[in-house]
Amino acid sequence: MRSSIFFLSIFILAFFTSCQPKKTIKTFNKDEFKSWAQTPPMGWNSWDCYGPTVEEHEVKANADYMAEKLKAYGWEYIVVDIRWFVENDKAGGYNQTDPHYVIDEYGRYQPAVNRFPSAKDGKGFKELANYIHNKGLKFGIHIMRGIPKVAVENKLPIKGTDGITADQVYSTEMQCKWLKDNYTITANKPGAQEYYNSIFELYAEWGVDFIKIDDLSRPYHQGEIELIRKAIDQCGRPIVLSTSPGETPIEAGKHVQKHANMWRMVDDVWDTWPHITHLMDICQKWYPYIASGTWPDCDMIPLGRISIRGERGNDRMTRLSKDEQYTLITLFSIFKSPLMFGGDLPSNDEFTLSLLTNKEVLEMHRDGINVHQLFQKDGKLAITSKNSITGDIYLALFNISDSPVEVAVELNKIGADSNCKVIDLWTGEEISTTSDTFGRELAAHACGLFKLRQ
Known part of the structure; x- marks a missing residue:
């Protein structure tokens, strides 16, 4: 029964895909992407508060808050984090035994309609992106690197190729150790570039402005990063690229600066003091790489109300003291890290809001140059x-x-x-x-x- 539903879904998605009009797609030169994030990106990400379970109404509520209270200060990105294509995911540990994936006939994940109702009828994230754009904000998503295992198992065709299927471009080597949804894409195989081209063509159609791609940095997947950069540059839409998670090897600094707008320096930063001091230590290597369009990334800001349905601990306001919260925001701001708030914005108290709306601090974050440690x-x-x-x-x-x-x-x-x-x-x-x-x-x-x- 499950198999029948899977292929019926593919048929329906194929029908709606075939009805879309063709259009001319602009391509960008190899350095133009740096102009898409001339100052460090600022926004909200669903991970710290909702883990892999965020729903459309929660995304909209955070967008509403940002538009009302933060947009005037430069905050603009609303990012849906991990596994938006799984219907039955749970917080507190990934459901890897029987995930209900939503995927199209070309092996491209689609939003789970039970969590994102506006995605019905094959519309993907288009309507949610429109909602966010209409508020003067920008829309982002998270994906894992590689090609879905379910696409490989079902030998789904890769769009833009002459008969190449997913099982011809994958490798089990260097598969993500902590999430098994995808296989590695072998960068030099025919169809590898076309697969990444196909997903970014889809994201451009949806109106995606920002993409966070996981399991790229440790170990450093140079081949797939280059496929991704090329796919973005020819998808016709400026899409800011964030590689994740850390620790990105400093030896790859020049390469990641050439291909990404921001890259993680550390693993996930949570609301404990040792996470902050570890970040301070790692930052010491990355000061020379702070540059317009390409930013070393301190990770999300674990302040406000986090872990509502998250991955670390119970629903809570951040465990950091007020002094520690000032320290975290000060470090992120003077270092010119991208600022991606991880707490549930509508749950903010006045103190948390004050940390995000200090005009002088944000001016330093935006206009500071020659950042260095004394x-x-x-x-x-x-x-x-x-x-x-x-x-x-x-x-x-x-x-x-x-x-x-x-x-x-x-x-x-x-x-x-x-x-x-x-x-x-x-x-x-x-x-x-x-x-x-x-x-x-x-x-x-x-x-x-x-x-x-x-």
């Missing part, structure tokens, strides 16, 4: 950058230790002196300086973020 030692960290428009100097001071400590810098090391005007970006307080050094006594796990103007 030091990280003895439980102290200092990072600086400069506003590319005003010339103002930014300084972030962090106490990584478990006891109060003073963190200070010599002003001449950051291009300032004792006559500068100092403003605390989180409080708005103006601080006078009379010394050639500037510092602050910081509580354990706390930080300070300052703007210095001569």
Whole structure:
């Protein structure tokens, strides 16, 4: 019975696909993709709060909140994370024993209609994307690298080829260890490029603006990344590419910078202090790669209400203290990481909202250049950058230790002196300086973020 339903679904999807009018597709040059994310992308992702179970009404509720409260501050992406094509997934561990996949006749996943009702009649994510676009926002999805096992098992044809089927392009080598939906695509096999072309053609038709592709970074799948970059560039729609998860090897830094708009430096970041300090350590390798259009990615922001139906712990507000939350947002912002909020936006309290709507901090995130670490030692960290428009100097001071400590810098090391005007970006307080050094006594796990103007 299940087999009959599967092939009936394929027939129905094939009918609607064949009715679509043909159109001319624009192609982009190899470097044009960098113009699609000239500043670090900012948005919301469903993973931290809904895991693999998010539903359409929840996506819309987060889009509504963003349009009302965050859009004016530069937030714009709404991203549906993992396994939107599975009808019966559960939080707290993937249902891998009997997943009910939704897939078309060319082996391309489709949204599960029981979770995304607007996808009925073969419309995919088109109507949900339209809903988000009509609010002045952008729409994104998550996929796994590779080709679906169910497409291989049923020898489904690859669109754009002369008779090549899914079972002719796959390999079981380097299959994802933690999610077995897909097989590896062997990059040099006939039909491999065409398969990636076919899925990005579909995503462009739906109106996708952002794609997060999982299991690309560790180990680093150079061949598939190049297939993906080429497929995006010829799909006719600017689609920001985010590779995931980390740890992306630093040896691949130049390659990933050439092919992706953002790439993960670490595994998933959750709401514990060791996750933050580990991220600080890893960031040290990636400062030279911060550049317009290509951004090292600190991962999603695990603040607000998370794990409603998530993968780590029970439904909760973030376990990080307020000092630790300031530290996380300050690090992400001065480092110019993409900002992808992981909590359920409609559940935000006023404090969480204030972390996302500080105009001065977001100006630093947008306009900062020459980001670099001054030091990280003895439980102290200092990072600086400069506003590319005003010339103002930014300084972030962090106490990584478990006891109060003073963190200070010599002003001449950051291009300032004792006559500068100092403003605390989180409080708005103006601080006078009379010394050639500037510092602050910081509580354990706390930080300070300052703007210095001569």
